[in-house]
Amino acid sequence: MSSNPGNRSTVSRRQVFSAVWGISLFALVGQFGGALFQFFKPRVVEGGFGSKVIAGRAKEFKNGSVSYVQEGRFYVSRLDDGGFLAIWQRCTHLGCTVPYSKDSKQFMCPCHSSVFNTKGEVIGGPAPRPMDIFPITIVDGQLVVDTSNPIAREKFDPSQLTRA
Numbered sequence: 001m002s003s004n005p006g007n008r009s010t011v012s013r014r015q016v017f018s019a020v021w022g023i024s025l026f027a028l029v030g031q032f033g034g035a036l037f038q039f040f041k042p043r044v045v046e047g048g049f050g051s052k053v054i055a056g057r058a059k060e061f062k063n064g065s066v067s068y069v070q071e072g073r074f075y076v077s078r079l080d081d082g083g084f085l086a087i088w089q090r091c092t093h094l095g096c097t098v099p100y101s102k103d104s105k106q107f108m109c110p111c112h113s114s115v116f117n118t119k120g121e122v123i124g125g126p127a128p129r130p131m132d133i134f135p136i137t138i139v140d141g142q143l144v145v146d147t148s149n150p151i152a153r154e155k156f157d158p159s160q161l162t163r164a
């Protein structure tokens, strides 16, 4: 005699336990994956690196000057002819942060001694190409630099300059 009157299907306790266990495991893995994604996701702060950064009023940068903009991790290099470049601080060799030397008027990488001029061109060391730049727009007299969009260059070209 069948223990299943009326031919109804039954679900054993073991099957219920397995299903609950599977759902719990799935939820746990999902939560862990979400937390891991949040941890590794690059943080973009509005007005900081990874977004559009206001570097300052164009007229405040003197011709032939280099100014560091910490929030955007770039230098504003205003060449002698008045053109602007926003040069990313990152070395094109292995990615070290490159400080600017006011004395020598050069960017000098502390890691393997690459040297770049104020246009970001390589003048010494192992760096394979000029320092990357960011696009600049001038809005109401202010330099707005889009740090979400670095531009790799093979060489300097005057068309890379932004003019006020």
Ligand code: FES
Binding pocket: 091, 092, 093, 094, 095, 096, 109, 110, 111, 112, 113, 114, 125, 126, 127
């Ligand atoms: S990382 Fe700059 S020279 Fe190597």
